[in-house]
Amino acid sequence: MTAIDVGQAPVMVGTQAPAKRPKLQFGGTRDNPFENIPLAAYEQAVWKQSSPLGSAWLISDPAGLKHLLLDNVANYPKTDMEQRFFRALFGDGLLSSEGEKWRSHRRIMAPSFSPTSVASYTPAMTEASSEMAEAWAKLPEGTEVDVSVEMTNVTLQIICRAMFSSDGGEMASITGSSLTRGADEAFNFNLLDILPIIGPRRIAKKVKLMGEIFAPMDGAIARLMEARRADPGKTDLLGRLVAALDEETGAKLSPAEVRDEVLTIFVAGHETTASAMTFIWYILSQQPEWEARLHAELDQVLGGRAPTEADLPNLPLTRRIIEEGMRLYPPAPGLSARVAKEADTIAGVPIPKGGTVVVSSWVLHRHRLLWDNPDKFDPDRWLPERSAGRQRFAYLPFGGGPRVCIGQVLAMTEATLILATLAQRFRLRLRPGHKVAIQNRVTIRPRDGLPMRLERR
Helix, strand or coil, rough: CCEEEEEEEECCCCCCCCCCCCCCCCCEEEEEEECCCCHHCCCCCEEEEEEECCEEEECCCCCHHHHHHCCCHHHCCHHHHHHHHHHHHCCCCCCCCCHHHHHHHHHHHHHHHHHHHHHHHHHHHHHHHHHHHHHHCCCCCEEEEEHHHHHHHHHHHHHHHHHHHHHHHHHHHHHHHHHHHHHCCCCCCCHHHHHCCCCHHHHHHHHHHHHHHHHHHHHHHHHHHHHHHCCCCCHHHHHHHHHHCCCCCCCCCCHHHHHHHHHHHHHHHHHHCCCCCHHHHHHHCCCCCHHHHHHHHHHHHHHCCCCCHHHHHHHHHHHHHHHHHHHHCCCCCCEEECCCCEEEECCCEEEEECEEEEEEEEHHHCCCCCCCCCCCHHHHHHHHHHHCCCCCCCCCCCCCHCCCCCCHHHHHHHHHHHHHHHCCCEEEEEECCCCCCEECCCEEEEECCCCEEEEEC
């Protein structure tokens, strides 16, 4: 079985324990923080880490997470460091705004991500996936593709078509180059960004850099917003955001606010789905039994035709494979660090005023107290009879509490349709001898890409 090389310590799609080295490495090692997480963090409900920068409490108890993220969420605001970082990346969108501004934006945007709205975006999802399948079909048997790049391309096409409808092709070209440069130059974040003296200067540079990177995208978005105001009947995602009203106050998003939310949706939306799909293809290449079961379901339900939104209830195994893939390789492996405004107790552990608490979905999803054989890929753990009694906050691929990802229905629908469209026509095989190493920026990706050979079914 092929290992995922996380620094010096491999993590298998199997049963190998996580790394045991309880060392703090300044800035991380080879971009990967996971090798620094000791085994104790996977065995304790609350694990305390002390370092020269202070102490932090990693919370992996579901009841404690409910207390942190829902019941007493007002006591745990995001850190100033994180706020600066996300504002540098996304402006003042949902990921960075707080208080009443965040609540108003959430109310305004929620209807655009309702199940009914998501259903209206599914033709774009199937169309873009089918076009990729057709492009793959024209390649010679055994052609090698970088699946990480391919999944980025298809999710970018989908979000552009859902967001901008007939203008999606133009925007895919503009945003693709901006997002690629942003990932390479601006999304890199480490401990240097939180140091008192140099941290603010580094964040200021990121703000300037992001402005330069996204200037072409900003101009195009501004032009399309004006077009949506002139044609309010256009019901793509941008049109919905431009026209939406806060149901409590009647407020609308300003042009600058629409821009920030569009950027947030692009980066947090298409990038996370691309990450999830990349690792799902890797896992399936290492799990032939599950791949065969997936193919059997797709053959039975679809019979070779493209999937539609109506097929989703009939593809339960496809969905379980995606859920299990995101358990083992959550696209955003760490949630927010929070600082206690007042002293508190979480899972019986005292948290002092000013104490930093951290949530890591990577640790939570592989925790020994919460999962049987936690490092094993087992989609059937998501069967209703095996999921009964599982605590809600044991699985957080989309976060939890009031700030749970607004696009989770869209993301699951998109991932299911991409997998169903492509897997019924192709198998993907990892290049022999290639070691897949995790790189963590805002999301996780294979550091050196994911070279895989196409095989027609």
